[in-house]
Amino acid sequence: MLLLLEQCLNGLQFGLLLFLLAAGLTLVFGIMDLVNLAHGSFYMVGAYFAATFVALTGSFVLGAMLALAATLLVGMAVELIAIRKLYGRDHLDHVLGTFGLILFFNELVRLIWGPAGMNLPLPPYLSGSIEILPDVYYPVYRIAIIAAALAVALLLYLVVMRTRVGMLIRAGASNREMVGALGINIQLLYTFVFGVGAALAGLAGLIEAPILTAQIGMGENILIVALVVIIIGGIGSIRGAFMAAIFVGLADTVGRAFLPELFRLVMTPAAASALAPALSSMLIYLLMAIVLVLRPQGLFPVDRK
């Protein structure tokens, strides 16, 4: 029971992390109609920036802030230089162009920071565990992740639902041409949204860096999971991305923890230990395939009139 609770918290934390990645991806997808495979690169860049700035400044929070700002700038620069040319093109072009960006960023990071990964040490106040229930200890850092990501999600919700910029973003997601026709500087909006999406991915990266260390190619696998999230949630929908991210995070984490046990109930231990890990890694892709077959527009589609 306690294990389940702990795994659920882990799943929630992973889900929120996925949401940070998926939010930017789904906005860019929904508004600019752009498949951005290079989104994972911002995740990686954010982690490296954080490791560098934290080491330079000696402060975790200050370093993280600087890393976020730097990732935002990198994202906007990439939009201005490269991504802008891809709007309105075929999805295949997006896949290829941004695939090229992944290669570029991986090598750039290797050139600047070297092939070895970078550690991001946690400050004392974030390391260690606290007692969340009598006799149940949980790492402080993971709780901080959950709190921070929830705060960001709330902030994002408020910005998107309650501000003028957010209104434009929502309008852009449902009808791009109309927003442009009404005299909004759509180019500027695009650059802004892309930069914010990159910064959110960078935030996810810097959050993961202390747990997994910053390394080259770290964004590639998680990017695919984030794509799964936005497909399940419905492209362009922040709410959908949030729900789907939590769902996928929980399914993945809890599945990995409990599928072996479940399988052992119905088959021999040898077969269970062979089958369960593969199946639990496949679980989220299976979910996505089922969603796509039954409800191709995702669970929470944006209304497109």
Next chain:
Amino acid sequence: MSAFFTARSIVIGALLVFLALLPVYVVATGQFFPLTLFTRIVILALAATSLNLILGYGGMVSFGHAAYLGLGGYVVGILAKEGITSGFVQWPLAIAASVLFGLVVGALCLRARGVYFIMITLAFAQMIYYVAVGLDRYGGDDGLTIYRRSQFAGLIDLSGKVQFYYLCLALLIAAIFIVSRLVDSRFGMVIQGSRSNDRRMRAIGFPTFRYRLAGFVIAGMMCGLAGALLANHTDFISPAVMHWTRSGDLIVMIVLGGMGSLFGPLIGAVTLLMLEEGLSRVTEYWQIIVGPLLLFIVVYARGGIAGALAGLHRG
């Protein structure tokens, strides 16, 4: 296609002559490295050719095509590990496994369109990737060494570098020929028509789903064979073969060479892998050049190399 000696046909002809004569040079100089490199290029060109059938002609952007490379490879690897080294068993089984996978995946994926199709093919490729990672008996994440190449009862010895190279080249040429026949057939016309306007094709009475599924399966079949070749070439198979970035590489080859052109995938495979090889000698950080180059081609040279060559003549 009016003039015989277009820039395109000269380049393709030269390339084919080069590929055919490469072993002669290699045997004469005793430098076997180029042959190893080009065996790999030819095998990957076969994989890219198969993908081009559905991507270039059918408009189906499958982002999980490397799954078949792994599938074919794993069939060879697993059978070899279990003591069945006969190629007459291994290769047909590799193809059969690919057909089965293609049928199931295709039947599900082809309901989706556009970016959803890209994502769902990717999802299935990821699934089979993780299945391979989970195969503890067959090396799991670390992969599986194949100690004996497929045996063909003395007909052909795959350990002979030159023989193996010619076999791969022959299969590649055969695949290109099959694709060329398919594309010009009624079947190919339906697939191409469905790329331009699927609704109209259905309205005039073609059950396009079946045609596209057949195309999807044929492409998978060829790529499964390429997987069997690749496993024999490297004497090794691991999940890395089907990592999603490998599927990306195959698409890159096609677009680099020219989508929907017969020899485009071959030109693309040669270009990409030679570029890799050449640049990695100049600088360790060669991808920093290839990445932006790719972006440049996507933005400014959609037709790829084959398209540029055709354009040379037209302009």
